[in-house]
Ligand SMILES: Cc1cc2nc3c(=O)[nH]c(=O)nc-3n(C[C@H](O)[C@H](O)[C@H](O)COP(=O)(O)OP(=O)(O)OC[C@H]3O[C@@H](n4cnc5c(N)ncnc54)[C@H](O)[C@@H]3O)c2cc1C
């Protein structure tokens with residue numbers, strides 16, 4: 100079985116993270132790593148391949164060329180190869196453009212399963228998989244906390260706010276996994292030593308037949324008109340601890356009926 | 359532009375992996391292991407699975423076939439989290455399994471290496487005795503020929519992994535008339551009759567590493583237990599221990615760095631006389647000195663590792679690295695405690711452990727005095 104896993108390199112969380120006022124996009128220049136939720140998707144793909152005793156796990160990503168450094172971690176964990184769509188013309192892609200490009204790349208790969216992480220730690224939309232599935236016209240299940248693949252179909256337990264759904268779907272399908280699904284493995288040293296030698300294709304939009312006006316800013320339907328810091332919450336109360344801090348916090352909470 | 363201080367991408371990735379592993383899998387065990395003086399032996403198979411016990415061993419025995427520099431990165435990241443646990447891992451991989459790979463017969467390698475590298479069995483090595491340490495040639499344990507094999511009699515002291523080893527490399531005289539040269543090395547299985555662990559030693563630091571006293575009393579081993587099938591292998595073994603000195607250079611620098619990181623953070627947060635400690639010149643300069651010494655220690659240690667990995671002579675540099683890093687760790691951890699004031703003396707804060715752990719560096723595997731002896735000999739003195 101051929102499994103594609105969509106992975107994304109994200110800037111490390113922390114105080115250094117900022118929006119670039121010039122491009123009005125996230126500044127992606129600092130320390131970066133693989134989106135940690137995607138490790139759950141990679142782990143699941145590897146387990147499915149190992150259980151089947153055959154198959155291929157292909158990583159698909161759109162990002163800057165240096166994203167390969169982060170993607171290598173998933174190769175070290177055991178994925179077979181990577182396809183990175185990296186193109187100046189893709190910079191500034193919003194959800195509409197990103198999902199279009201990824202769908203094109205996935206069409207070319209034609210996997211039986213497409214796995215996604217639950218969300219990306221930078222933009223945190225938790226929605227890309229739905230748009231990709233829609234473009235591919237494939238069934239889609241999200242928030243998967245248990246997964247079984249057998250007899251050409253999947254059975255998934257889907258976490259919801261009210262309990263669980265049990266969903267069956269034929270293959271091919273698009274799946275977004277929850278981080279409770281598994282515990283991602285550490286890449287072994289052997290995996291690390293071999294990762295760089297695994298095939299890593301960096302492709303351009305044209306290679307995938309993506310028209311210039313369907314990607315990047317041109318292909319995006321979102322316009323950022325201005326950047327402003329979040330408005331301050333008017334009702335903030337600052338309590339200096341002079342020994343009575345705890346009581347003051349309690350009083351504050353009781354007054355607002357939180358305690 | 360040949361001089362390079364860059365690690366390869368693989369080495370950087372390994373560092374990240376070991377860091378993550380140590381934070382998630384080792385750190386939670388440290389407090390308990392230190393308090394009860396018990397090495398968490400269950401981590402060995404996990405390390406084995408990740409290839410971390412076989413970094414420098416060839417693939418045919420389940421190793422990775424990487425170099426000493428790569429191994430040092432592993433040691434460094436482990437030691438930042440727990441020196442004691444690292445010591446036990448090093449004694450197993452560097453000092454027990456490695457000499458078997460270097461000098462063992464094919465049968466010995468087959469028998470011990472794959473399982474050692476997988477972390478399924480634990481190794482120890484025993485040179486030191488109650489009455490001799492630095493003067494290794496002065497050891498009293500002897501092995502006499504009997505029934506085609508040998509009978510070992512003697513006592514060994516301060517043996518890392520002594521209580522939990524499955525096999526132990528034991529240095530013993532086969533030829534008493536030949537001081538030093540007459541010492542041979544035996545691989546003795548733990549279940550051999552006459553091999554007793556008589557005492558587990560309670561220690562000041564490195565408490566998560568087991569250290570024991572061993573007794574060999576009419577302990578009969580077959581001829582196949584003789585390392586490399588040759589008598590008199592001790593000299594070669596001692597030379598092989600160079601790899602351990604290089605590791606120590608990196609390990610001690612790592613303990614120092616852990617202490618420095620804690621002290622730096624503390625100095626930024628703790629206030630006295632209305633400002634953070636880090637604003638006092640006496641403290642800032644001390645931290646600057648600490649960082650400088652750590653940098654120098656690491657550079658020397660990695661230079662020794664580079665020489666070793668390149669197959670170049672490095673007796674002098676390995677001893678310098680072990681010696682210098684040990685002294686740096688001793689000083690840096692002491693000052694880190696000082697910067698913490700009273701809290702530095704309290705077990706809740708990790709610096710007191712770093713301080714106790716660092717002290718071992720100038721004692722074990724050749725004291726600082728013995729390293730200076732080797733260095734001066736290398737200097738033609
Ligand atoms: C105006 C605008 C400009 C933008 N410019 C850029 C830009 O220049 N560069 C940039 O990187 N982002 C840019 N973004 C963000 C980008 O559009 C989103 O990252 C993308 O739509 C996915 O949404 P998300 O990150 O919220 O992913 P989610 O929906 O939270 O992610 C779910 C899963 O989708 C997968 N996934 C997410 N992103 C990718 C990807 N790129 N490749 C493969 N798999 C992926 C992962 O498996 C992830 O776990 C821009 C967004 C806007 C609105």
Ligand SMILES: Cc1cc2nc3c(=O)[nH]c(=O)nc-3n(C[C@H](O)[C@H](O)[C@H](O)COP(=O)(O)OP(=O)(O)OC[C@H]3O[C@@H](n4cnc5c(N)ncnc54)[C@H](O)[C@@H]3O)c2cc1C
Nearest residue numbers: 483484485486490491492516517518721722723724725727
């Ligand atoms: C926690 C721990 C773990 C250990 N693990 C192992 C192990 O796994 N296997 C093993 O075989 N050993 C092990 N050792 C033993 C260790 O290697 C010895 O303690 C060390 O070599 C010193 O020997 P010694 O204790 O007999 O000291 P001594 O040799 O008696 O030395 C005492 C002092 O005299 C100094 N001195 C000795 N000779 C000279 C000289 N010629 N010139 C100047 N000064 C000199 C020494 O530097 C030292 O300061 C371990 C020790 C400890 C504490």
